[in-house]
Amino acid sequence: MKPFTYVRAQSPPTALSAAGRESGARYIAGGTNLLDLMKLEVESPPLLVDINPLALRGIEARAGALYIGALARLTDVAGNAQVRRNFPLVAIALEESASPQLRNMATIGGNLMQRTRCAYFRDVATPCNKRRPGSGCGALDGENRRQAVLGTSPHCIAVSPSDLAVALAALDATVHLSGSNGDREIELADFYRLPGDTPQIETALEPHELIAGVSLPLLPFASRSTYVKVRDRAQYDFALASAAVAVDLRGTTIREARIALGGVGTIPWRCAQAERLLAGAPADRESFERAAQAAMSGAGGRGANDYKIPLGRRTLIRALESAVAL
Ligand SMILES: Cc1cc2nc3c(=O)[nH]c(=O)nc-3n(C[C@H](O)[C@H](O)[C@H](O)COP(=O)(O)OP(=O)(O)OC[C@H]3O[C@@H](n4cnc5c(N)ncnc54)[C@H](O)[C@@H]3O)c2cc1C
Numbered sequence: 001m002k003p004f005t006y007v008r009a010q011s012p013p014t015a016l017s018a019a020g021r022e023s024g025a026r027y028i029a030g031g032t033n034l035l036d037l038m039k040l041e042v043e044s045p046p047l048l049v050d051i052n053p054l055a056l057r058g059i060e061a062r063a064g065a066l067y068i069g070a071l072a073r074l075t076d077v078a079g080n081a082q083v084r085r086n087f088p089l090v091a092i093a094l095e096e097s098a099s100p101q102l103r104n105m106a107t108i109g110g111n112l113m114q115r116t117r118c119a120y121f122r123d124v125a126t127p128c129n130k131r132r133p134g135s136g137c138g139a140l141d142g143e144n145r146r147q148a149v150l151g152t153s154p155h156c157i158a159v160s161p162s163d164l165a166v167a168l169a170a171l172d173a174t175v176h177l178s179g180s181n182g183d184r185e186i187e188l189a190d191f192y193r194l195p196g197d198t199p200q201i202e203t204a205l206e207p208h209e210l211i212a213g214v215s216l217p218l219l220p221f222a223s224r225s226t227y228v229k230v231r232d233r234a235q236y237d238f239a240l241a242s243a244a245v246a247v248d249l250r251g252t253t254i255r256e257a258r259i260a261l262g263g264v265g266t267i268p269w270r271c272a273q274a275e276r277l278l279a280g281a282p283a284d285r286e287s288f289e290r291a292a293q294a295a296m297s298g299a300g301g302r303g304a305n306d307y308k309i310p311l312g313r314r315t316l317i318r319a320l321e322s323a324v325a326l
């Protein structure tokens with residue numbers, strides 16, 4: 001790990017001005033992702049601004065939405081009664097993330113900002129356009145079993161790692177940001193950037209902008225929601241495929257659905273076409289298969305990850321079956 005300077009910020013303005021003074025500065029929250037990357041020298045920030053003292057931990061109802069502060073710990077959000085009652089898929093997605101120890105430290109903001117687990121990205125001896133723009137992509141013709149099949153580009157096929165982001169994508173969440181030019185909000189759908197030819201740019205955050213929190217509109221039918229995650233081992237692993245689903249069911253007919261996929265896309269993958277197909281359709285296997293086909297349309301693998309295309313479909317069908325059975 002390279003030497004760095006450390007400061008502890010006491011308020012958002014002091015955090016912003018400290019980070020703004022040093023190019024390459026990073027905020028540190030739980031440290032469970034950033035410290036790993038610093039030890040690997042994938043990231044070598046000259047300055048760490050510790051944001052833990054900031055009053056950004058609250059979880060509260062605000063203007064028809066549930067607001068979750070960026071420094072709320074994953075454990076606290078997963079266990080929160082309002083989250084469990086109104087957005088069970090968020091609680092499930094969090095409980096299926098990492099390990100209890102990590103969830104005790106990891107924060108909502110840090111989770112949304114965590115970097116890809118692509119092995120080439122994490123190995124500084126290999127080419128990676130995301131880590132070193134223009135150096136090439138080791139995964140394209142290398143080991144790519146875990147890489148994405150949706151939203152890829154000839155420059156990067158890294159899968160988006162956060163389970164929480166997938167659940168939030170299905171729920172039309174808003175990300176609240178604080179920057180030196182003031183506060184702003186952005187839809188989660190617009191927060192993550194496809195890799196295109198600039199895979200090093202992952203989000204719409206401006207330099208040194210801070211995530212203050214996220215809000216989830218109180219969608220009445222989000223209580224009938226679930227998150228299904230498929231992975232190599234049952235615990236402590238990232239998704240090979242996952243599906244976040246909320247369903248408004250009237251009798252045996254689906255009135256509305258919200259769907260996002262994880263583990264298969266370079267960003268959390270909202271499935272608008274599949275949602276349209278399900279609106280007004282019978283809640284049966286045939287409708288689910290049609291929706292799953294639409295959700296994975298346009299997917300393309302690189303050989304070792306081709307299995308993710310049928311796996312993504314099956315994961316979504318399982319999530320839809322589970323949601324209507326609730
Ligand atoms: C073994 C292991 C298994 C894991 N499994 C899973 C899994 O299954 N699913 C899953 O979703 N995650 C998983 N994770 C990732 C884990 O959830 C993240 O490491 C964690 O959520 C990051 O949060 P943090 O607060 O520790 O972030 P930090 O490490 O402190 O920060 C991460 C990044 O976010 C930035 N950042 C932090 N807070 C803010 C903010 N408020 N505003 C702007 N930028 C900010 C930091 O500058 C840094 O770049 C796993 C991690 C490990 C080590």
Ligand code: SF4
Nearest residue numbers: 118120128137156157
């Ligand atoms: S897939 Fe993306 S992160 Fe992985 S090596 Fe290629 S450019 Fe880097």
